[in-house]
Every structure is written in C-alpha cells, then in structure tokens.
Amino acid sequence: MTYPLNGIAPLSHLGVIRVEGEDAAKFLHGQLTQDFALLGMDQARLAAFLSAKGRMQASFIGFKRSATEVLLVCSRDLLPATLKRLSMFVLRAKAKLTDATGDISLYGVAGDAINSVAGSAQPAWTKADVGAATVVHLYPADGTPRALWVAPATEPAPAGPALEATLWLWSEAISGVATLTAPVVEAFVPQMLNYESVGGVNFKKGCYPGQEVVARSQFRGTLKRRAYIAHAAAEVAVGAEVFSTSDLEQPCGTVVQVAAAPGGGFDTIVSLQISAAQEGSLQVGAEGGVALSLLPLPYPLLDDI
Numbered sequence: 001m002t003y004p005l006n007g008i009a010p011l012s013h014l015g016v017i018r019v020e021g022e023d024a025a026k027f028l029h030g031q032l033t034q035d036f037a038l039l040g041m042d043q044a045r046l047a048a049f050l051s052a053k054g055r056m057q058a059s060f061i062g063f064k065r066s067a068t069e070v071l072l073v074c075s076r077d078l079l080p081a082t083l084k085r086l087s088m089f090v091l092r093a094k095a096k097l098t099d100a101t102g103d104i105s106l107y108g109v110a111g112d113a114i115n116s117v118a119g120s121a122q123p124a125w126t127k128a129d130v131g132a133a134t135v136v137h138l139y140p141a142d143g144t145p146r147a148l149w150v151a152p153a154t155e156p157a158p159a160g161p162a163l164e165a166t167l168w169l170w171s172e173a174i175s176g177v178a179t180l181t182a183p184v185v186e187a188f189v190p191q192m193l194n195y196e197s198v199g200g201v202n203f204k205k206g207c208y209p210g211q212e213v214v215a216r217s218q219f220r221g222t223l224k225r226r227a228y229i230a231h232a233a234a235e236v237a238v239g240a241e242v243f244s245t246s247d248l249e250q251p252c253g254t255v256v257q258v259a260a261a262p263g264g265g266f267d268t269i270v271s272l273q274i275s276a277a278q279e280g281s282l283q284v285g286a287e288g289g290v291a292l293s294l295l296p297l298p299y300p301l302l303d304d305i
Contacts, residue, residue: 005110005167007110008117008161008163009107009110009162009163009165009167014106016072016104017072017099017100018103019070019071020068020095020098021068021093021095022095027090027093029205029206030206033050033190034046034062034199035204036062039064041129042127044125044136045061045063046195046198048060049082053186054189054212056186056187057078057085058180059074059180061138063134071150073150074180075181077181078182079099079101083098106149106150109135109160110167116159116160117130117147117158121145124199133158134150134151139198142174143298144171146171146175173229174267174295176269176298178256180193184238184239188225191214192226193227193269194227194299196302197300197301197302224275226272226274226277229294230293231266231268233264233266233290233291234266236285237255239254241284241286242270242283242292243283243284243285245282246279249286252273252275253270255270256270268292270292
C-alpha cells in the first residue's frame with residue numbers, strides 16, 4: 001500500500017556544521033569517506049567520519065555553498081561531539097568549523113512539492129541553488145522523490161503543503177539510507193550500512209582515518225553484515241540487538257533507525273549478518289522479542305570487489 005508522501009516538513013532532528021576557509025574542501029577530503037576535493041557546485045556528498053578502526057562516528061550530507069564554504073548536515077544529537085572531534089584535526093589547515101544550526105533552516109520536501117520548490121526531481125546527491133536556498137536531492141522513499149531544502153534562517157520557508165514530521169522520518173527509514181545517531185556511534189563500518197552502495201564511500205580517493213579498514217572490507221570480500229529494511233509490529237529502540245530465532249544467545253544485528261509506519265507498526269533499518277538475513281526468522285530482543293519481517297531494499301547493492 002502506498003501512502004501519500006507529499007509536502008514539506010521542518011527537520012528539527014538535524015543540525016549543521018559550517019566549514020569555512022580556503023582549505024575547507026581539502027580538509028574534509030582528508031577526513032571523510034567521500035571526495036570533497038572534486039566536489040562540484042551541482043553535487044552533494046553522503047559521507048561518514050570514521051575512527052581509526054574504521055567505525056562510523058557520524059554521517060553527513062555535505063555540499064558547497066561557495067568555493068570556501070561547505071555545510072555538513074548531520075544528526076543533531078551527534079553534532080557537538082563531532083564538531084569537537086573534527087576540529088582537533090584542523091591543525092594548520094585554513095579551515096574553521098562552527099555549529100551553524102541556529103543560522104540555517106532545514107526542511108524535507110517530498111512528492112509533488114519538489115516540482116514547485118526545485119523544478120523537478122533529480123538523481124540522488126544532485127544539488128541546486130535556488131535563490132539563497134540549496135536543494136539536495138535524496139534517495140526516494142516508497143518510490144516517492146525526496147529532497148533536503150537548506151537555507152539561511154532569515155529566508156521564508158519553502159511554499160507547499162505541510163508534511164507531518166513523523167511521515168518524513170518514516171520516509172528516511174524506508175529509503176534505506178541510514179543517518180547515524182548517538183546510540184549507534186562506532187557500531188558500524190560504512191559497508192554495514194550499505195554506504196558504498198548509496199554514494200557514501202569513494203574507493204579512489206586518498207587517505208582518511210579508517211580508510212584501510214574500509215578498503216580491506218571491500219576488496220577482500222569479507223563483508224559479513226549489511227543494512228536491511230524491516231517491519232516490526234511494536235516499537236523497538238535504536239541500538240537494540242537483533243537475534244535469529246534459531247539462536248537467542250548471540251545477537252546477529254542491531255537496530256539502526258526506527259520510524260512509525262503510517263499503516264501501523266514500525267519500519268526500521270537494521271544492520272544484520274548476511275547469513276541471518278538469509279535465514280529470515282528474526283526478532284529484536286531475546287526472550288519475548290519483537291518479530292521482524294524483512295522488506296525489499298529499494299536499491300541494488302554493489303558486489304564485493
């Protein structure tokens with residue numbers, strides 16, 4: 001059943017880090033999983049900031065506002081710690097990082113509302129400047145186009161029908177593109193969230209923290225966990241353990257993102273052992289757990305290289 005995803009929703013769960021200076025893109029290129037050195041003004045990047053062990057500490061949607069200014073949109077609950085950690089690596093680079101959340105308005109745009117705001121839907125990670133605002137096209141949800149609208153807080157909100165915030169959060173879950181939040185910091189290498197398949201990892205760029213772990217996972221064919229979309233009849237918590245019903249002793253996965261589904265129950269992104277996903281009988285929690293049913297991924301996975 002398809003639900004009406006059409007309208008504009010304010011996104012209070014996200015925040016913005018501003019990186020300014022002539023080395024802004026170069027600095028981020030050396031710290032994140034994506035290529036910022038060659039980032040054009042008509043593109044955005046999905047990217048992750050990793051620990052030295054290759055574990056995700058934050059995820060971003062990043063884009064240039066000018067040749068010397070990059071904005072990074074991330075989960076608001078991770079922003080203070082991420083800003084502090086990233087700033088430690090600036091050293092002699094001509095780049096200054098600040099929390100710009102209070103200066104920026106963020107809205108999610110879905111369905112036909114995109115046509116009035118941005119002209120038409122475009123492929124994911126396409127970016128366009130519309131006056132003082134920036135529109136970043138995202139992965140669709142349930143076949144419906146979506147975009148992120150980013151503008152100075154002094155700008156009027158984009159015109160269009162209101163979309164409930166809960167529906168936008170649901171659209172994020174069923175898009176299959178996870179946004180990292182505090183309960184699951186350092187729980188995953190990017191491939192465990194399918195980031196290499198949705199434009200979040202560039203394997204041709206130079207070094208960044210954790211790069212060796214990411215490359216080894218990809219090129220040696222050692223990926224054992226992937227992200228999946230699943231439905232639960234009852235609410236489950238981000239960070240909760242997932243079990244195969246055939247083994248309630250050893251968890252086989254983790255809940256990454258949860259949103260109320262408009263038809264009832266909750267839709268989730270879960271990171272699972274591939275073998276457990278193939279067996280298929282899953283639940284969140286051990287004894288008396290909440291049953292999970294896997295849903296089709298809306299995008300193809302890159303094969304191990």
